[in-house]
Amino acid sequence: MIDYLSNIQQKLILSKQFNVSKDNLRREKFENNYNLSEYESKCPYHQYKIRLIERKPLIIYIEQFLTQNEIKHLIQLADPLLKRSMIHDDKGEHSYDQYRTSTSAGLKRHQTPIVKCIEQRFAQFQGGIHIDRIEPLQIVKYTHDQQFKSHYDWFPQLDLLKSGGQRISTFFSYLQSNCSLGETEFLDIQFNEKLHKRFCDILICDEKSIYSGIRFRPIPGNTIFWFNIDEQGQVEYLTYHAGRPPSQNGHKIGLNTWIRQNRFSI
Numbered sequence: 001m002i003d004y005l006s007n008i009q010q011k012l013i014l015s016k017q018f019n020v021s022k023d024n025l026r027r028e029k030f031e032n033n034y035n036l037s038e039y040e041s042k043c044p045y046h047q048y049k050i051r052l053i054e055r056k057p058l059i060i061y062i063e064q065f066l067t068q069n070e071i072k073h074l075i076q077l078a079d080p081l082l083k084r085s086m087i088h089d090d091k092g093e094h095s096y097d098q099y100r101t102s103t104s105a106g107l108k109r110h111q112t113p114i115v116k117c118i119e120q121r122f123a124q125f126q127g128g129i130h131i132d133r134i135e136p137l138q139i140v141k142y143t144h145d146q147q148f149k150s151h152y153d154w155f156p157q158l159d160l161l162k163s164g165g166q167r168i169s170t171f172f173s174y175l176q177s178n179c180s181l182g183e184t185e186f187l188d189i190q191f192n193e194k195l196h197k198r199f200c201d202i203l204i205c206d207e208k209s210i211y212s213g214i215r216f217r218p219i220p221g222n223t224i225f226w227f228n229i230d231e232q233g234q235v236e237y238l239t240y241h242a243g244r245p246p247s248q249n250g251h252k253i254g255l256n257t258w259i260r261q262n263r264f265s266i
Contacts, residue, residue, distance in 0.1 A: 032044070032046060032047060032064070032067055033067045033068050033069050034046075034067060034069060034070075035069075036069050036070075036073060036114050039112075039113040039114045039116075039117050040113045043116075043117035043120055043121070044117070046065075046067070046121060048062055048063060048064050048065050049062070049063045049064070050062050050063070051063070051199065051202070053196075053199065053214070054189060054214075054226075056230070056238070057189075057226055057227055057228075057230070057236045057238045057239050058226060058227045059186070059189075059224065059225070059226040060224075060225045060226070061199075061202055061216070061222065061223070061224055061225075062125070062171075062222065062223040062224075062225060063221075063222050064221050064222065065121070065171075065173060065221065065222065065223040066118070066173055066175070066221050066223070066255075067221070068221070070114060070118060071175045071176065071220065071221065073112070073114045073115075074107075074114075074115075074118075074137075074139060074175060074255060075139070075175060075176065075253060077105075077107055077111065077112070077115070077139075078105035078107065078139035078141075079105075081105035081106070081139075082103040082104065082105045082139070082141055083103060083104070083105070084096060084101075084103055084104075085100045085101070085102045085103060085104040085140060085148070086100070086104075087099060087100050087151075088155070088157060088160060090157070091157070091159075092155075092157035092158075092159040092160045099148070099149045099151070100147075100148045100149070100151075101145070101146040101147060101148075102140050102141060102142045102146045102147070102148060102243070103140070103141045103146075104138055104139060104140040104141070104256075105138070105139045106136050106137070106138050106139075107136055107137045107138070107139065108136060109132075109134075109136050109266060110131075115137065116131075118137070119131050119134050119137070122134055122171055122257050122259070125171075125225070126169060126259060129259065130263060132263040132264060133164065133259055133260050133261075133262065133263055133264060134257060134258070134259055134260075134264070135164075135167075135257075135258045135259075135260065135264050136266065137255060137256070137257055138255070138256040138257075139175070139253065139254070139255055139256075140243075140253070140254050140255075140256055141251065141252070141253045141254075142182060142243065142245060142246055142251060142252050142253075142254075143246065143250075143251045144245060144246055144247070144248055144249060144250060144251070145245060146245055146246075147242070147243055147244055147245040148242060148243035149242055150187055150240055150241065150242040151240070151241070151242070152228070152235070152237075152239060152240060152241075153167050153170045153228050153239065153241075153258060154166055154167050154228040154229060154235045154236070154239070155167060156235075163264060163265050164260030164261065164262050164263060164264030164265065165260050165261030165262045166228070166229060166235075166260070166261045167228050167258045167259065167260060168227065168228055168229050168259055168260065168261050169225065169226065169227050169228055169258075169259045170224075170225070170226055170228060170239075170256070170257070170258055170259070171223050171224070171225050171255075171256075171257035171258075171259075172184060172223065172224045172254055172255070172256060172257075173221075173222070173223040173224075173254060173255040173257065174218045174219055174220050174221065174222055174223070174252065174253075174254055174255075175220060175221075175253040175254060175255055176220055176251075176252065176253040177218035177219070177220055177246070177250075177251070177252040177253070178246075178250050178251060178252075179218065179246035179247040179250025179251065179252055180247045180250070181244060181245065181246055181247040181250070182218045182243075182244055182245065182246035182247070182250060182251075182252040183204055183215040183216055183217060183218065183244045184215070184216045184218070184224060184241060184242070184243055184244070185212065185213050185214070185215045185216075185241060185242050185244055186213045186214050186238070186239065186240065186241045187212075187213040187240050187241065187242060188213060188237065188238050188240045189213050189214050189238055190213060190214075191203075191205075191209040191210060191212055191213065191214050191215075193209075193210070196209075196214060202216060202217055202219065202222070203215060203216060203217065204216075204217060213241075215244075218246075218252045218254070226239055227239075
């Protein structure tokens with residue numbers, strides 16, 4: 001596990017696919033939006049950019065990880081399936097709770113050629129892991145009064161580790177947003193003006209920042225990636241995070257992608 005995580009982190013930071021030049025990050029903007037009919041024969045080579053936000057825990061921000069056509073496709077698939085979101089309770093069973101009040105929809109693994117190409121993109125980002133280590137993609141929707149209060153993505157319940165092992169990492173992608181709030185906040189990573197002020201285009205920087213954790217703005221097409229366990233294979237408590245509610249009359253739609261330690265059987 002230790003060697004695996006070290007190798008993955010090195011690949012993520014050194015990969016030639018990622019252009020982290022400061023000037024390019026500010027000036028250049030990719031507008032890739034592929035013809036979805038072509039995904040049946042070949043997944044497109046997709047360019048995106050990353051910003052290294054934190055080293056411990058490793059948090060990487062990926063700009064334009066999903067295209068507008070891909071986003072529309074995912075939302076269309078999920079829309080008729082949306083229902084009240086559930087959580088895993090202390091016994092590891094699914095239950096409803098006011099802790100999580102969004103609606104969500106699980107897609108089938110490889111449901112369409114577009115979904116499979118998106119899954120492959122997530123797998124390739126994390127060092128080319130086997131695609132079956134990805135849990136089925138989950139679309140989640142928040143309206144004004146809905147949120148997911150502070151939580152971890154890793155499992156404390158041993159029963160949930162029997163199929164696929166621990167959730168070693170998470171991608172949260174923003175698909176749609178028309179709100180000024182609705183941020184994703186890492187509560188135990190204190191906003192540091194020297195370190196984080198340069199990210200104010202993607203982080204919320206205001207008078208509350210010095211008293212808050214880092215708060216990511218919901219920008220469609222962009223993704224937050226983080227490791228849920230450390231290099232020693234231990235769960236990472238600094239990944240304590242929350243999905244905050246959108247502003248009045250607003251909404252946001254996101255995509256949860258969780259990676260397991262081993263292949264995850266459905």
